[in-house]
Amino acid sequence: MSYIKPKFRHPRLPTNKLGFTVADYDGAISTLCAGCGHDSISAAIRNACFQSAIPPHRIAKVSGIGCSSKMPTYFLGKSHGFNSVHGRMPSVATGASLANRDLTYIGVSGDGDTASIGMGQFIHLIRRNVNMTYIVANNGCYGLTKGQDSATADLGSVAKGGAVNPFDGIDLAALALLQGASFVARSFSGDKGQLEPLIRAAMAHKGFAFIDVVSPCVTFNNHVGSTKSYAETREHLDAMPLDFVPMREEITTQYAEGTTQAVTLHDGSAIHLKKADATYKANDRRAAMDVVQQAHADGRILTGLLYLDPDSQDLNQNLNLATRPLNELGKDELCPGSKVLKSINEGLR
């Protein structure tokens, strides 16, 4: 087993606007099982941050517990990070985002970490519209504790030991839609072509951006009978191809008329939905819920951007909080003096 990644990189690696190569966004070598879908998601996050030219030190990674929650070690080695306790990443993320609104927050969680122990916290992140990207690496099981069914395991899916799951799985994307999330998407770890632009869009979105990513557990949930194996996912995949075009950048790809729809984000960047027909409306929550339900009924794993509210108000705006990070405020701003205190007190009399 190799514990270090060689230092050499391709001598002609492209650079982004900051002059960094993708290698500048690398983390430590992964200790996850060979072939784990989570490693692909790590690579997609790394690539997305590189492509969007976000300075690594302006990113904070937050996670809970699980194989999926270990992922932040394996990308963005030069960014901030907080590996919290099981299911409690939302509290940490909420606090951090309130304290420093200028960082880009990437939350990485698992189906266990989110849909079981963390459900209570997760739902409030949505409700509060905390400005962050929240990725669930969804493998339908508790990988780290050896593959027990999780709450997202599909009804009828067969566990590695042969037990058939008697419960309906929680559809986290449907739940997020219902609870009013301002950005909801679904993807597949094996489809970086779609996942990378989605992550870029999620990071550009102001508010809570949720991506449910099917991410096969090769060790415990990749057998025949599992509904979240590589083969089964590919078999039922109904992927919406898309591009992300950052603010002020020209669209370089040419699309035939009527085959694409652009969804513009608050900052002017855009998501181009290729092959989307004219009836598709990314900003219609009810329609999105319908589409998701329909796909579920058809046995299709519908991936792509499901819903986006470009005018979303994030938690900081909503509570009318300081417009600058707390660590940038000086003594006078933090402690405005007895005169101000007096006037506040007067106002409460």
Place this chain on the structure above:
Amino acid sequence: MKPTDIQDPEYFHKVVDCQFACPAHTPVPEYIRLIAQERYTDAYMINWESNVFPGVLGRTCDRPCEPACRRGRVEEEPVAICRLKRVAADFKDDVKGLLPGAGPKNGKKVALIGGGPASLTVARDLAPLGYELHLYDEHAKAGGFMRSQIPAFRLPDEVLDEEVGYVLDMGVHTHFNKYVDSLQSILDQDYDAIFVGCGAPRGRDLPNLPGRKEADKNIHIGIDWLSSVAFEHTKSIGKRVIVLGGGNTAMDCCRTSRRLGGEDVKVIVRSPFEDMKASPWEKEDAIHEGIPILDNHVPKEFVVKDGKLVGMKFEKVEAQYDAEGKRSLVPTGEDLVYVECDDVLIAIGQENAFPWIEKSTGVRFTSWGTPIINDDETFQSTNKRVFFGGDSAFGPANIITAVAHGHKAAVSIDMYCNGQNPEVNRPAPHVTLVSQKMGIHEWSYDSIPVIDKREAVPLVALEEALKSKTLEVELGFDVETAFVQAERCLNCDAQTVFTDSACIECDACTDICPTSCISFVENAEEPELRQSLLVPAENAEQDLYVSGELATGKVMVKDEDVCLHCGLCAERCPTAAWDMQKFYYTMAKAAPVLVEAAE
């Protein structure tokens, strides 16, 4: 693109850049690993089978492998392949017991004209098969230019004697001090085949330069002079020496002059410094010994005073390149430059000369004076009984090329003597491909590359070196340095072998590959495909490894260019679709395979 045919041994052969570039296709990474394991004798034998003169070549090889070495594409400097070869030779045990002897007589007789590396290689390959071999050389000892030209301070006599001895001890009949002045006389004897390995023995002159005749006493042809130094006919030279020419001969002439009494020795060359034919390291060695190199100076006149050479005049030129990159040397118009001197050595190239090959032999020549040979595989001349190789075949080259020719010519001679046509059904190279997996995530070799830099070989102190004509300048690596230098090798023979049917397209290999070699993309024609990879494959000399169509309709494409052979793709692959397999390749030889890939 069509899926890559990895059954064709040439595909993986090309991936091992150094071995592919080596004319004799020495299994470089194999012997370098053995050096790291302190198995010097095994490392020596791997070399000996391929290149016959590991000790000689470890000091003198032109090393075409090093510019080709993959390491030079991922960091500044290639692996010290050549000087590691010397380590194997320096630290080996007695190998005599491991060498093949003469085989039981097969009743066939072969004459070898010239005792250089080409003839000696033919002898080495044919002796175990029972051929009666007769080697002719005009000098008292075998070795050819390795003895007469390469100065002892670069190649000690003992080293040469040892390795020439290994060949001659296989029962070769030697005819020394015998200049063959008629090929016909040899043909008239009962030889079944004749190999001509007489080299390219004529040094070029400047016969028409004014003053050439008058100053003749102090003007010497480089190769003749080196040879007379080697055989101790010449023991001194004037204090001020001009060496004309920019090739390896010029470098040996100037450094030898410094040891024979030359104090003010200059190399003066027509071309720009960068274009000089000498290897960069030879130029460095000369400069290190206090020898200036004056480039862009075209010789115009030998200046003679009172019947004696006193200096030379040169015209200053400038290199200009036309649209096709063709160079012309254009005079700058400045005054001629005058350089004083006592002696001049002319080292401006060599030519083939076959005054001893008569028309009646049926051996015909090209307009450049080289023999007509049907191709560079058979080395058979227009007289089917006569074969050429080494410098005699295509003009001056180097030792390792002569060895490679020797191997091929020996195959041809053996086929010819057995009534076969050497042009068809030549034997295939010897190839094995074996998985290096030792455990779930373990390989039999040190897979993760080290970051140590290349180190130069230590030298004896300059003053000491210049005092002696025979004291070897290079000290060689000690075992500690050799280990570090050996570990720099990327093990390019540990091939990444891909099995399409096992791949589940999880992307693990793409994600982990440190040098972004692997992409899963839509198939296309090669130029398009090269552009569509994670990092475009711009080095067209390096192949793409393309799989068949996978489940999603994509193909796996690996750009071989900067693969580190680190094995991480195979480590991260959940289905063992990738495996690291050691590719062992040796070129076809007349003699049976002597050394197999190491365990």
